[in-house]
Amino acid sequence: MDTASAPGTDTGTAPETGTEPGLQYPFHRPSAVQTPPVYEELRGKCPVAHVRLPSGDEGYVVSRYDDVRTVLADGRFSRAAMLAEGAPRLTAAPPMAGSLFTMDPPEHTRLRKLVSREFTARRVQNLRPRIQELTDGLLDEMEKLSGPVDLNPVFAFPLPVMVICELLGVPFEDRGRFRAWSDAFVSLTSHTPEEVLEQRMAMVQYLGELVQRKREEPTDDLMGALVSVHDEDGGRLSEHELITMGITLLVAGHETTVSMIGTCVLTLLRHPEHLAALRENPGTIDHVVEELLRINPIGDGGPFRITLEDVELGGTTIPKGSGVIASVCSANQDADRFGESADSFDPSRPTASAHLAFGHGAHFCLGAALARAELQIAVSSLIRRFPTLRLADEVGNLTMTSGMMVHALSSLPVTW
Numbered sequence: 054m055d056t057a058s059a060p061g062t063d064t065g066t067a068p069e070t071g072t073e074p075g076l077q078y079p080f081h082r083p084s085a086v087q088t089p090p091v092y093e094e095l096r097g098k099c100p101v102a103h104v105r106l107p108s109g110d111e112g113y114v115v116s117r118y119d120d121v122r123t124v125l126a127d128g129r130f131s132r133a134a135m136l137a138e139g140a141p142r143l144t145a146a147p148p149m150a151g152s153l154f155t156m157d158p159p160e161h162t163r164l165r166k167l168v169s170r171e172f173t174a175r176r177v178q179n180l181r182p183r184i185q186e187l188t189d190g191l192l193d194e195m196e197k198l199s200g201p202v203d204l205n206p207v208f209a210f211p212l213p214v215m216v217i218c219e220l221l222g223v224p225f226e227d228r229g230r231f232r233a234w235s236d237a238f239v240s241l242t243s244h245t246p247e248e249v250l251e252q253r254m255a256m257v258q259y260l261g262e263l264v265q266r267k268r269e270e271p272t273d274d275l276m277g278a279l280v281s282v283h284d285e286d287g288g289r290l291s292e293h294e295l296i297t298m299g300i301t302l303l304v305a306g307h308e309t310t311v312s313m314i315g316t317c318v319l320t321l322l323r324h325p326e327h328l329a330a331l332r333e334n335p336g337t338i339d340h341v342v343e344e345l346l347r348i349n350p351i352g353d354g355g356p357f358r359i360t361l362e363d364v365e366l367g368g369t370t371i372p373k374g375s376g377v378i379a380s381v382c383s384a385n386q387d388a389d390r391f392g393e394s395a396d397s398f399d400p401s402r403p404t405a406s407a408h409l410a411f412g413h414g415a416h417f418c419l420g421a422a423l424a425r426a427e428l429q430i431a432v433s434s435l436i437r438r439f440p441t442l443r444l445a446d447e448v449g450n451l452t453m454t455s456g457m458m459v460h461a462l463s464s465l466p467v468t469w
Contacts, residue, residue, distance in 0.1 A: 074111050078104040078378065079241060079353050085451040085462060086323070088396075089353055092116050092383035100367035104378075107241045110141035112376035113369075114354070118387035118409070120367050124358055124379035126414030133157040134359035134374075141376035143357045144241055146249035151297040158415055167290050168298060168419065171278040177422045180220060184427055187215045188434045196438065200468030201445030209314040209465065212431055217306035220423070221299065222274030223263065231256065235304045236457070243456030253300075260299040264292075275302070302420070309351045310424050312461040314431050316349040317342070319451070319465060320398050321436070322444050327400050328436065338433045341400045342425060345432075347385045347408035348398045352458045355381035356412065381409045439469040 080089035095102050095116040106112045115124050124130045132155055134140055135148045142148070148155050153164060195207050214232075218225045237244050237252035244252070267280045276299055283290040290298075321328045331341055360375045371377060385408045388395040392404065411418035418424070436442060445466035452463045 074103045074105040076102055076104045076114075078106055078112070078114060082353055082453065082460075084449065085453045086319070086448060088350060088382055088386065092380065092386070093396075096383060096387055101369035101371060106141065106143055106376060108142040108145045110376060112141055112143075112357075112378060113371050114378045114380055115366065116380050116383040116387075117367060118384040118390040121355065121379045121381060121384035121409060122413050123366060124377055125356065125409065125412055125416065127364075128157070129361050129364050130358035130377060130379075131157050131361050132358060132416070133160070134361060135357065137359070140359055140374065143376065143378070144246075144249075146240070146244075146246040149253065149297065149300075151291075151293045152301050153298070153416070153419070154301065161415060164290070164294060164298070165415075165419065167282055168279065168302075171275055171282065172302075172419060174422055176220075176275070177426060180216070180423070181426055181430065183219060184212075184216055184430050185434070187219075188212060188430050192434060192438045201466045202468070204318060204465040204467050205311075205315060205462065208431075208435070209318070209461075210311050212314065213307040213310035213427060216310075216423070216427055217303060220274065220306070221276045221302060222267065222272045223276070223303060227259075230259070231303055234259075235308050238300075238304045239308055239458040241456050241458055256300050256303075257296055260296045260303075263299065264295060305418075306420055306423070308459050310427050312351050312459050313346070313349060313424070313428060315462040315465045317345040317428060317432055318435065318467075319444075319448075319462065320345055320349060321432070322442065322467070323448065324398055327398065330400070331433075332436055332440065335433055335437070337400065338429050339425075340405065342428045342432065343408065344398060344400045344402055344405040345428070346410040347391070347402075347405050348396075350382035350385065350460075351410070352460055353382050354458070355379040355384075355409075356416070381412070384409050441469045442467055443469065 076091070080091050082089050095114070100115065100117045100120055102114045102116065104112055104114050115121055136150055136155055153161060156164060191208050191212055195202065198207070214228045215225060217223070218228065234252045234256040237249045240249060263276065264280055267277045271277055271281070279290065279295055279298060283292065283295045321331070331337060356379050358377045358379065360371050360373055360377060362373045364371045386396045390404065390407065391402065411421040445468040451465070453460045454463055
């Protein structure tokens with residue numbers, strides 16, 4: 054790679070596409086509260102950037118809002134093609150077959166419809182009192198402590214894990230095991246391919262055993278319902294798809310929300326005027342959460358696709374068979390869509406809900422309603438219970454986890 058054009062250097066120019074990638078993905082993040090600054094430059098000068106992926110393969114990063122929406126929704130950008138022989142990979146480990154994340158319509162439509170039938174808005178709505186109960190219980194325990202405390206282990210991590218365990222019907226006492234599995238599933242560079250495959254196999258075995266237990270002793274949780282779909286609907290949901298769906302829901306259902314609780318709380322603590330306004334007007338929590346989702350990416354990139362034909366985008370022709378990253382991180386801070394100071398937190402921003410944090414198109418996040426409910430309840434309950442909550446360390450000392458598709462604060466020291 055030509056280090057003279059790498060992010061973090063002072064060349065002052067965006068890289069151009071060409072025969073050799075000028076940038077190494079993922080891009081440099083200077084601090085826990087700054088997304089990669091190269092994105093602003095790319096949106097202005099090189100909206101389809103030729104990059105070297107963590108796998109060593111070449112690919113393209115798309116950075117403008119409208120172009121990112123196109124990649125997410127246009128059938129020419131395929132997920133299923135990631136499984137094809139010789140296809141470029143995002144990471145050295147191969148993608149997992151049988152997952153919603155590696156399917157296109159009509160197979161994706163079939164599987165998603167079966168899951169959506171059970172993962173309904175009503176099920177999530179009925180879960181809200183339980184989310185509140187679990188939140189209150191964790192805050193009760195936190196209140197017994199004397200600050201400062203790290204908010205991650207006492208609140209940001211256990212709450213989403215408790216919720217997804219309850220929703221799926223997974224024993225909470227196994228949380229330590231699937232935390233390690235989840236880290237491997239969202240690894241970019243933090244695990245070797247061998248480590249990723251080993252963790253996948255362990256999780257497949259675990260979910261297989263869980264499915265068998267639910268078959269022997271039926272339950273009314275989501276996994277129990279999916280087992281019934283498999284057993285009663287003539288195999289419309291295969292055993293492999295059933296297990297893979299359990300893995301997908303377990304990993305996606307807590308990994309991203311753990312990250313978001315920490316970064317959302319940090320954002321509010323860094324903006325005391327907006328925090329005070331939310332305390333005075335708790336009914337604005339829904340809109341505040343949308344702006345928090347927009348400004349706090351769960352990773353510094355976005356979903357990966359493979360082009361099924363040559364595609365012209367942003368003035369660049371992306372060749373057939375290319376790997377493409379739709380950078381939601383960049384799109385959500387595109388001033389052309391979100392106005393001036395799009396990189397700033399502004400709960401009054403009228404366009405906040407247009408964010409792409411949950412994706413767009415056929416792959417729009419199945420758990421968006423659950424994530425919104427958790428964030429609304431977690432944030433509003435925390436600031437209500439601890440009216441003097443504040444950071445217990447300098448912002449500059451905070452760090453993000455690295456080498457992962459999903460970033461989280463390494464720690465979030467708070468006091469009150």
